[in-house]
Amino acid sequence: xxxxxxxxxxxxxxxxxxxxxxxxxxxxxxxxxxxxxxxxxxxxxxxxxxxxxxxxxxxxxxxxxxxxxxxxxxxxxxxxxxxxxxxxxxxxxxxxxxxxxxxxxxxxxxxxxxxxxxxxxxxxxxxxxxxxxxxxxxxxxxxxxxxxxxxxxxxxxxxxxxxxxxxxxxxxxxxxxxxxxxxxxxxxxxxxxxxxxxxxxxxxxxxxxxxxxxxxxxxxxxxxxxxxxxxxxxxxxxxxxxxxxxxxxxxxxxxxxxxxxxxxxxxxxxxxxxxxxxxxxxxxxxxxxxxxxxxxxxxxxxxxxxxxxxxxxxxxxxxxxxxxxxxxxxxxxxxxxxxxxxxxxxxxxxxxxxxxxxxxxxxxxxxxxxxxxxxxxxxxxxxxxxxxxxx
Amino acid sequence: xxxxxxxxxxxxxxxxxxxxxxxxxxxxxxxxxxxxxxxxxxxxxxxxxxxxxxxxxxxxxxxxxxxxxxxxxxxxxxxxxxxxxxxxxxxxxxxxxxxxxxxxxxxxxxxxxxxxxxxxxxxxxxxxxxxxxxxxxxxxxxxxxxxxxxxxxxxxxxxxxxxxxxxxxxxxxxxxxxxxxxxxxxxxxxxxxxxxxxxxxxxxxxxxxxxxxxxxxxxxxxxxxxxxxxxxxxxxxxxxxxxxxxxxxxxxxxxxxxxxxxxxxxxxxxxxxxxxxxxxxxxxxxxxxxxxxxxxxxxxxxxxxxxxxxxxxxxxxxxxxxxxxxxxxxxx
Numbered sequence: 227x228x229x230x231x232x233x234x235x236x237x238x239x240x241x242x243x244x245x246x247x248x249x250x251x252x253x254x255x256x257x258x259x260x261x262x263x264x265x266x267x268x269x270x271x272x273x274x275x276x277x278x279x280x281x282x283x284x285x286x287x288x289x290x291x292x293x294x295x296x297x298x299x300x301x302x303x304x305x306x307x308x309x310x311x312x313x314x315x316x317x318x319x320x321x322x323x324x325x326x327x328x329x330x331x332x333x334x335x336x337x338x339x340x341x342x343x344x345x346x347x348x349x350x351x352x353x354x355x356x357x358x359x360x361x362x363x364x365x366x367x368x369x370x371x372x373x374x375x376x377x378x379x380x381x382x383x384x385x386x387x388x389x390x391x392x393x394x395x396x397x398x399x400x401x402x403x404x405x406x407x408x409x410x411x412x413x414x415x416x417x418x419x420x421x422x423x424x425x426x427x428x429x430x431x432x433x434x435x436x437x438x439x440x441x442x443x444x445x446x447x448x449x450x451x452x453x454x455x456x457x458x459x460x461x462x463x464x465x466x467x468x469x470x471x472x473x474x475x476x477x478x479x480x481x482x483x484x485x486x487x488x489x490x491x492x493x494x495x496x497x498x499x500x501x502x503x504x505x506x507x508x509x510x511x512x513x514x515x516x517x518x519x520x521x522x523x524x525x526x527x528x529x530x531x532x533x534x535x536x537x538x539x540x541x542x543x544x545x546x547x548x549x550x551x552x553x554x555x556x557x558x559x560x561x562x563x564x565x566x567x568x569x570x571x572x573x574x575x576x577x578x579x580x581x582x583x584x585x586x587x588x589x590x591x592x593x594x595x596x597x598x599x600x601x602x603x604x605x606x607x608x609x610x611x612x613x614x615x616x617x
Numbered sequence: 618x619x620x621x622x623x624x625x626x627x628x629x630x631x632x633x634x635x636x637x638x639x640x641x642x643x644x645x646x647x648x649x650x651x652x653x654x655x656x657x658x659x660x661x662x663x664x665x666x667x668x669x670x671x672x673x674x675x676x677x678x679x680x681x682x683x684x685x686x687x688x689x690x691x692x693x694x695x696x697x698x699x700x701x702x703x704x705x706x707x708x709x710x711x712x713x714x715x716x717x718x719x720x721x722x723x724x725x726x727x728x729x730x731x732x733x734x735x736x737x738x739x740x741x742x743x744x745x746x747x748x749x750x751x752x753x754x755x756x757x758x759x760x761x762x763x764x765x766x767x768x769x770x771x772x773x774x775x776x777x778x779x780x781x782x783x784x785x786x787x788x789x790x791x792x793x794x795x796x797x798x799x800x801x802x803x804x805x806x807x808x809x810x811x812x813x814x815x816x817x818x819x820x821x822x823x824x825x826x827x828x829x830x831x832x833x834x835x836x837x838x839x840x841x842x843x844x845x846x847x848x849x850x851x852x853x854x855x856x857x858x859x860x861x862x863x864x865x866x867x868x869x870x871x872x873x874x875x876x877x878x879x880x881x882x883x884x885x886x887x888x889x890x891x892x893x894x895x896x897x898x899x900x901x902x903x904x905x906x907x908x909x910x911x912x913x914x915x916x917x918x919x920x921x922x923x924x925x926x927x928x929x930x931x932x933x934x935x936x937x938x939x940x941x942x943x944x945x946x947x948x949x
Binding site for chain 2: 236
């Protein structure tokens with residue numbers, strides 16, 4: 227007869243300050259050491275994928291905003307790229323560059339939230355406010371282009387919602403010029419801090435092989451030393467024309483993932499600088515009248531344009547039969563959309579491949595045998611957003 | 618025959634010190650919020666009164682009228698006892714702290730009165746004994762609530778306080794050896810010319826580190842650790858019971874700062890300004906330091922904290938005592 231060991235069960239979440247939303251982790255503890263961790267998801271399930279089947283292709287854009295709400299623009303982009311691929315639409319050059327600008331701004335915005343909350347989880351609360359100071363500027367820029375701060379829906383099928391407003395480029399240039407100094411500031415607060423090193427180094431290790439077999443993507447994968455980035459591996463929006471490095475870690479611990487994201491902040495800024503120089507004049511929408519809204523000033527003056535807008539707005543447009551998968555490098559990893567079209571104006575099937583979901587699945591393996599405080603640090607380090615996990 | 622004048626004087630002094638300490642505790646919350654606010658590019662409380670000066674009073678009134686919740690499965694007796702056990706020792710320590718030398722209150726009194734409630738010949742022991750009692754508040758509070766997070770907080774708290782109390786006590790032994798007394802007043806008087814921090818720099822730094830650990834403040838705020846244990850031992854407390862834990866924490870902060878001032882920074886000694894003012898200046902510089910540390914550092918992990926306590930702090934403290942003894946012997 228074997229004596230069964232008894233563990234203390236601790237429900238971490240769904241209302242816990244450090245689980246980044248409504249994640250629940252059931253911890254089986256032996257003292258403070260974790261014997262088993264079981265993530266429980268679904269508290270934020272909204273049925274986005276099912277809803278997508280009863281909405282037109284245009285209406286679906288707003289649902290993508292609400293996936294990873296820290297970097298909404300990239301989600302718009304991933305979805306629009308999938309539909310454009312299915313319909314074989316080529317977007318004009320100016321729109322492409324603006325899309326790159328917006329995705330890199332989203333990446334910075336998302337990484338700033340990651341840094342803020344990761345530091346806060348480990349107890350350094352001041353950095354939180356410094357990060358949000360910078361993020362605020364990005365949100366202001368998004369508000370300028372779309373009128374929305376968190377859910378811009380700015381990137382549309384066939385192009386963009388509208389051209390960049392006056393004053394946007396000045397604001398962007400100012401942001402880009404000052405941002406590197408701010409990253410150095412964050413660096414100074416954390417990177418060599420002995421307590422920070424003690425809390426992140428050699429903690430939450432996942433090896434390169436494990437990371438690949440778990441299917442991790444994004445900084446969580448690159449932290450383990452695998453050089454894989456969709457912007458390089460499968461370029462979209464002309465990413466192949468930009469110069470940037472893909473930072474990788476070596477051990478795959480919290481500190482490596484931290485360094486990778488810090489470097490990505492700088493690299494994103496580098497891409498932004500190039501994009502500002504590159505930005506050409508020209509149209510921002512593809513010339514495909516049956517799917518692209520007419521210009522707003524035309525709609526206000528011209529009855530045909532008004533009818534045109536009304537037609538697309540109400541009924542949407544039909545998409546040729548077929549299926550497509552397109553993915554982008556989101557701040558957290560691969561964000562992919564799989565769309566099956568039956569030839570109508572709504573998708574027959576609408577599936578989302580979320581990197582957060584995949585990355586979270588490795589959590590039990592990573593935190594096994596570590597302490598309670600490490601669970602919080604690892605959740606912060608693999609950087610999840612529940613909006614994308616639960617969909 | 619009872620000396621009534623002594624009784625009345627002591628009573629008045631107790632009331633005055635109590636009132637001042639409570640006022641300081643209340644305004645320490647305001648100072649902490651303001652200082653951290655400005656460090657974090659915010660402004661802190663602004664609405665209640667001029668620059669939020671009435672905020673502590675507003676908070677007090679709010680907490681007073683909050684519903685007092687006792688969890689159904691809690692051990693009611695211990696649950697009520699815990700906050701009391703926290704705050705009473707925290708306030709009792711002020712009985713022996715020397716705020717200043719003799720004073721006549723601008724000539725109001727015929728005989729100069731000492732600016733302290735009691736002069737105890739084992740003052741340091743008394744304070745450490747009370748600090749030890751205070752940790753029962755954390756343990757009972759966490760255990761009685763019947764909540765796992767609170768229990769973990771209490772376990773961490775008791776382990777941390779016991780280990781750091783040891784290092785804290787060992788760190789001041791050097792001072793005691795130099796001044797040859799446990800009496801706080803005599804220790805201050807011995808520093809008239811040179812502050813103890815000059816003789817005992819290592820002990821001073823260790824005292825500050827262990828003091829922060831003893832106070833359960835960042836980077837050693839294990840029992841609370843809001844991102845791990847939500848609020849730790851006081852997770853289930855509300856209303857005035859919660860406020861009492863808070864007041865105890867801030868009162869302890871003043872105690873640790875006062876004791877550091879007394880033991881290492883020459884107490885009330887200083888040129889030009891009155892003794893009490895010097896004492897307050899030193900205490901508030903130390904308190905600012907505690908707040909600054911809180912705003913800057915991340916939190917260490919529990920096992921790292923214990924390792925630091927037993928494997929670094931205690932050996933260094935012992936070495937410090939040894940070196941102090943050796944030097945004193947050689948100089949004599």
